[in-house]
Amino acid sequence: MTYIQQGDFEGALDDFSNVIQLSPGEAAAYYWRGLSNEEVGRQPEASADYRQFLSLTQDANARAEIEQKLSQWNVDEPDGANHRSPVPDARHKTHQGQPEEPDQVLDLHGLLIALGERALHSTWFGSGVDCYGEKAAELHAFTDQNKPIEGRDLLHITTGIRQTIEGDFQAFDPGATSPWIFIRAWDGTGFHIETNDPEIKNQLKQHFQAVDNVEGADPPYEGLFIRI
Known part of the structure; x- marks a missing residue:
């Protein structure tokens, strides 16, 4: 089990601090370290981590969650964040054909963040990918050859995937x-x-609003569909 699943938030702080030291541009690490700081009562440190997360992430759902939390804490929003709605109902917007606005689209980056530490420590395989964004070529490079990729590396690539x-x-x-x-x-x-x-199913339902149960999965698997 991971530190957060075990409730060991001090251990999680050390773990994600190490990730940040190695990869200071890893948005998810700031998200989870912020959550860990929040859980142990270190709100100023949590606020700093969440603000750094907002400066790095392209995921609209996570942005809305954190912006609302910071607003509740009476923390000033970071520059450039005030044009995005902090209201949870505004999280799930249908893409309107504007690739330049990645924050309007739920995508893999947001899913990986919602899945948490387990996704980062897993080995991933992909195939049949059609996507666009500045890192689309990197995603195609491993999926076209069905190469394994570590969760943290996949998370890094998905920061540059628009849809x-x-x-x-x-x-x-x-x-x-x-x-x-x-x-x-x-x-x-x-x-x-x-x-x-x-x-994991419950975790996704808590993180996203537009989630439907799907029948037909072979036990012990259960299915759901997250709409964008």
Whole structure:
């Protein structure tokens, strides 16, 4: 189990501080360190981490969550953040054909953040990807050859993906022979997800609003669809 799943937030702080030291541009590390600081009562440190996360992330859903939290804490929003709505109902917007506005689209980066530490420590495989963004070539490079990629590396690539139209992704825990999650980008309309971990399913339902249960997954997997 990961530090956060165990409730060991001090351990999580050390872990994500190490990640930040190695990869200071890793937005998700600031998100999870901020959460850990918040859980142990260090609100100023949590605020600083969340503000740094906002300066790095392109994910609209996570931005809305953190902006609302900082607003509740009476913390000034970072420069450039005040044009995005902090209201949770504004999180899920349908893409209106403007690739220059990545924050209007739920995409892989937001999903990986929502999945948490487990996604970062997993090995991922992808195939059949159709996407656009400044890092699209990097994503195609590993999915076209079905190469394994570590979760942190995939997270880094997805910071430069504006939208994933199609593609399949599977994540494996270290040493596992079966994936714990399967993600399929569905024609630019959302993501079909199957997981054998009920906690992951609940976690996604708590993080996103437009989530529907999907029948037909082979047990022990359960399916859901996240609409964008």
